């Protein structure tokens with residue numbers, strides 16, 4: 014009798030063990046998080062990643078709703094459910110090390126995308142990769158749109174002092190794109206021989222409505238009859254904020270097509286709405302931040318890692334890794350009125 018029970022127990026235990034490990038394999042998946050889906054650029058990355066992965070691997074995707082604590086528990090949950098690859102758009106780049114440590118502890122490969130981590134994080138684990146862009150490239154292209162358009166439109170110098178009185182809408186603090194897109198842009202323009210007077214710069218957190226509120230107050234302070242330092246150019250770290258700026262200046266009678274009152278605005282991303290405004294002549298230009306290619310790179314690497322290709326995740330793809338284990342997708346300038354040379 015005792016032997017029978019023992020035998021039954023052994024059979025039962027081995028059944029449970031085998032079905033557990035089978036479960037883990039069958040359910041293995043790619044665990045994806047996006048820092049917030051109400052950011053149109055991040056949402057475009059998300060939907061393109063889903064498009065490229067769908068039908069080729071199981072995946073789970075979560076919106077971290079701009080909350081790092083939420084994202085941490087999403088990652089913990091992926092790990093405990095047996096995720097084979099982690100694909101993470103950080104909420105806060107300062108949390109990169111914690112997230113990578115979690116992956117490392119469980120020996121799971123991880124791809125970070127869109128929010129560039131510090132190099133020390135990339136060096137802390139052999140199975141972490143990054144997919145993004147080189148922010149400097151966006152600056153050079155946006156800078157050229159600004160300097161060329163300024164030179165070919167002398168009437169934009171409202172007070173005729175030869176300098177650009179500008180304001181700058183900045184993205185989220187701590188984001189590599191914000192820092193570089195602001196600081197390097199200022200030096201790019203100054204190095205081109207154009208003097209800048211920065212009337213103000215503020216973060217609108219990549220967000221359209223916040224940008225509108227900020228520009229509303231700038232416009233009331235500067236672009237009135239009494240002020241001799243009128244805003245002559247609005248530089249925006251991204252398109253969402255450029256669109257908020259457009260809405261604001263339109264409220265003050267500028268950039269409406271039919272009126273001759275105009276304040277040049279320039280963005281980065283090339284989202285559809287901005288392209289339409291460029292076509293109408295209401296926004297001067299933008300720079301294509303290619304979310305489709307970035308999503309394709311993320312997906313190609315993730316699918317390779319999913320297959321176990323952890324020693325060479327770019328195998329069989331068109332991507333290359335730089336010396337920081339990062340794929341960098343190129344930016345492209347988008348304007349309509351500028352001379353041909355700008356687009357080359």
Ligand code: BGC
Pocket residue numbers: 052054055127128188190219250251252253281282302
């Ligand atoms: C984009 C922004 C976006 C941000 C999110 C940047 O690369 O230009 O539009 O809000 O990424 O992290």
Ligand code: CA
Pocket residue numbers: 170171172173174175176177178245
């Ligand atoms: Ca001026």
